[in-house]
Structures are given as C-alpha cells and as structure tokens.
Amino acid sequence: DTGVSQDPRHKITKRGQNVTFRCDPISEHNRLYWYRQTLGQGPEFLTYFQNEAQLEKSRLLSDRFSAERPKGSFSTLEIQRTEQGDSAMYLCASSREQGPGETQYFGPGTRLLVL
Amino acid sequence: SQQGEEDPQALSIQEGENATMNCSYKTSINNLQWYRQNSGRGLVHLILIRSNEREKHSGRLRVTLDTSKKSSSLLITASRAADTASYFCEAGGSEKLVFGKGTKLTVNP
Numbered sequence: 573d574t575g576v577s578q579d580p581r582h583k584i585t586k587r588g589q590n591v592t593f594r595c596d597p598i599s600e601h602n603r604l605y606w607y608r609q610t611l612g613q614g615p616e617f618l619t620y621f622q623n624e625a626q627l628e629k630s631r632l633l634s635d636r637f638s639a640e641r642p643k644g645s646f647s648t649l650e651i652q653r654t655e656q657g658d659s660a661m662y663l664c665a666s667s668r669e670q671g672p673g674e675t676q677y678f679g680p681g682t683r684l685l686v687l
Numbered sequence: 688s689q690q691g692e693e694d695p696q697a698l699s700i701q702e703g704e705n706a707t708m709n710c711s712y713k714t715s716i717n718n719l720q721w722y723r724q725n726s727g728r729g730l731v732h733l734i735l736i737r738s739n740e741r742e743k744h745s746g747r748l749r750v751t752l753d754t755s756k757k758s759s760s761l762l763i764t765a766s767r768a769a770d771t772a773s774y775f776c777e778a779g780g781s782e783k784l785v786f787g788k789g790t791k792l793t794v795n796p
Contacts, residue, residue: 614775614786616795663729676784
C-alpha cells in the first residue's frame with residue numbers, strides 16, 4: 573500500500589454512460605498524475621496537477637475526459653459518453669514538488685470495462 | 688521524459704535463479720527509474736539511478752547504468768515467486784513518466 577487510494581477499483585458501464593473516478597493522494601504531496609494503461613502496454617500519461625492547477629494534458633485526453641482537483645487534495649477523472657475504447661486501467665499517482673525525478677507513488681488503479 | 692524500451696518482453700525462470708532485464712533509451716537523461724507492477728495492480732517504485740552513477744543496489748536488486756550505451760540493466764538475485772510481475776524502466780526524469788511495454792517476469796516455484 574503506497575498511501576494513494578483510488579475508488580472504485582472496478583467499474584463496468586455501458587457505452588454512452590458517464591463515469592467518474594476518484595483519487596486520494598498522499599496528503600503532503602502537491603502533485604497528482606493520471607495515467608491510462610491498456611492490456612500489454614505500459615501506463616500512458618494523461619494529465620497532472622500541481623495543487624489545484626492542471627499543468628499539462630496529453631493529446632490522449634479527448635474532450636470527453638475532464639479532470640479536476642478543486643481543493644488541491646483529491647482529484648476526479650470523468651469520462652463522458654464512454655466508448656469501448658475507453659476500457660483500460662486508470663492509474664493515479666502523486667509526488668512531492670521537488671523537480672524531475674521525484675518518485676511518483678501509484679494507487680491500485682481503477683479498472684474500467686465499457687460494454 | 689522519453690520512452691525506455693525494456694528487453695526481453697518476457698522472461699521465465701526458476702525460483703532461486705537470477706533475473707536480468709535491460710532498458711535502452713535514445714537521448715541523454717538526468718536519471719532512470721525502475722518500477723514493478725504486479726498483475727492488475729498499480730506500479731511500485733523500485734530504484735532510481737542518477738546519470739552520474741554507474742551502479743546502485745537495493746536489497747536483492749542491482750541496477751547498472753551505462754550512459755555511453757544509453758542502457759540500463761536490472762538484476763534480481765535469488766528470485767522468488769513473489770517477484771513475478773512486470774518491470775518497467777522510465778528514462779529521463781520529467782514530471783510526466785513515459786513507460787515502455789515492460790518485461791513480464793515469471794518466477795516458477
């Protein structure tokens with residue numbers, strides 16, 4: 573257990589439905605990251621926050637995806653109008669703000685299946 | 688960050704044997720990290736080696752870095768069934784980590 577928690581751990585939904593995932597980082601970490609991982613691949617970066625500010629978004633993050641971190645603590649990732657291609661593991665990670673190479677601590681992930 | 692490429696893609700060994708996996712990258716780096724992922728779980732940070740280091744140890748793990756060849760290796764000595772996992776390297780050290788497909792290690796009891 574790294575101290576990063578994610579909820580839910582599993583989600584099954586029908587195509588076209590909206591889903592929302594939550595990530596609670598390690599409390600003193602002001603950076604929070606979202607990654608997506610499909611079967612047989614490594615995690616792919618989606619977006620990251622420093623405190624409540626969203627600093628970078630990947631091109632993978634289409635306009636159906638939105639992430640927030642309203643109070644600089646927990647974060648939510650929402651996918652609207654889900655598609656079967658959204659089926660993946662969504663991973664959250666957090667770190668301290670000490671520049672490149674700072675260790676990121678990953679949560680257990682939320683596995684999404686879109687039927 | 689850039690994508691590190693792990694090799695081999697899959698490795699199967701017997702318990703007690705050593706496991707070696709390699710990572711290659713393309714441009715200069717500040718540091719390189721190795722992560723482990725058990726099936727269906729999140730990633731766990733194993734070790735970070737800086738560009739001015741050549742070798743680093745942590746328990747049964749030994750990491751080497753050859754910046755002239757742009758490569759790193761991860762050695763797990765006296766492997767255990769619990770070491771069964773995918774191992775990823777991450778080369779560069781920027782805010783967003785970039786991973787390859789990993790090496791899937793199976794340690795047979």
